[in-house]
Amino acid sequence: xxxxxxxxxxxxxxxxxxxxxxxxxxxxxxxxxxxxxxxxxxxxxxxxxxxxxxxxxxxxxxxxxxxxxxxxxxxxxxxxxxxxxxxxxxxxxxxxxxxxxxxxxxxxxxxxxxxxxxxxxxxxxxxxxxxxxxxxxxxxxxxxxxxxxxxxxxxxxxxxxxxxxxxxxxxxxxxxxxxxxxxxxxxxxxxxxxxxxxxxxxxxxxxxxxxxxxxxxxxxxxxxxxxxxxxxxxxxxxxxxxxxxxxxxxxxxxxxxxxx
Ligand code: 1HE
Numbered sequence: 001x002x003x004x005x006x007x008x009x010x011x012x013x014x015x016x017x018x019x020x021x022x023x024x025x026x027x028x029x030x031x032x033x034x035x036x037x038x039x040x041x042x043x044x045x046x047x048x049x050x051x052x053x054x055x056x057x058x059x060x061x062x063x064x065x066x067x068x069x070x071x072x073x074x075x076x077x078x079x080x081x082x083x084x085x086x087x088x089x090x091x092x093x094x095x096x097x098x099x100x101x102x103x104x105x106x107x108x109x110x111x112x113x114x115x116x117x118x119x120x121x122x123x124x125x126x127x128x129x130x131x132x133x134x135x136x137x138x139x140x141x142x143x144x145x146x147x148x149x150x151x152x153x154x155x156x157x158x159x160x161x162x163x164x165x166x167x168x169x170x171x172x173x174x175x176x177x178x179x180x181x182x183x184x185x186x187x188x189x190x191x192x193x194x195x196x197x198x199x200x201x202x203x204x205x206x207x208x209x210x211x212x213x214x215x216x217x218x219x220x221x222x223x224x225x226x227x228x229x230x231x232x233x234x235x236x237x238x239x240x241x242x243x244x245x246x247x248x249x250x251x252x253x254x255x256x257x258x259x260x
Pocket of ligand 1: 084
């Protein structure tokens, strides 16, 4: 294994698959892993239309590499946290949708990474936790912003104060994931979803990734105003005309009930 294989990169059609590949340390996020992840995220955004992040071994990700963390000075700690923010912002606010395929431990920084992806698919073995409180530290990879908004501050406070672990089913009810699938099926399920999303008009996907979180942070009137401009921009693009005509000509697939 070369050093760059710490995050494996594969391209399946329009979908890039990034595999955290440090199973002997439960994919704990070392400085090397975060810097290779940044490179592979940039590569995915240049080459693919959607991406999946998953983990090798028994667990998705054990979070921050605690062995490296004990040695940092206060200012090094700030720079380290800001580096994670930049990489996770690039996932959340880049050019393509990211899907995560979760199994086993999705804890600490592992949950922060998953929360930066747009869609999280958890298999039945998944458990979520924020053990920072019990380790004498604090979240530093964006959880106070992302996990607090997904699950709510009360639930996040509970996870941090008590070290509570949350199952995949409970995590779905708490918005920590959007799908729960059978053991071992998260990766393929996420690839299938990513392949579907990759077929959307690029402008629609960009608007979904960039307009929705911004509008959620806006006042109601500002959000509605912004929505009108994004709607008009997307619906007047050539891709939209083609797709709308395909529906009207009855050449586009019809929607149906999820059980059919
Ligand atoms: C690690 C790490 C790690 C495992 N840093 N080395 N994250 C945590 O507090 C979670 C800590 N890890 C665990 O609770 C467990 O390891 C797991 C539940 C994830 C997996 O358990 P298990 O029984 O499968 O594995 P293990 O025997 O505990 O670990 C296997 C090896 O991985 C072992 O090393 P070895 O040399 O003794 O074989 C562990 O030391 C190593 N390992 N997790 C370093 N996290 C930007 S701020 C983010 C803040 C956080 O993320 S805090 C949360 C940190």
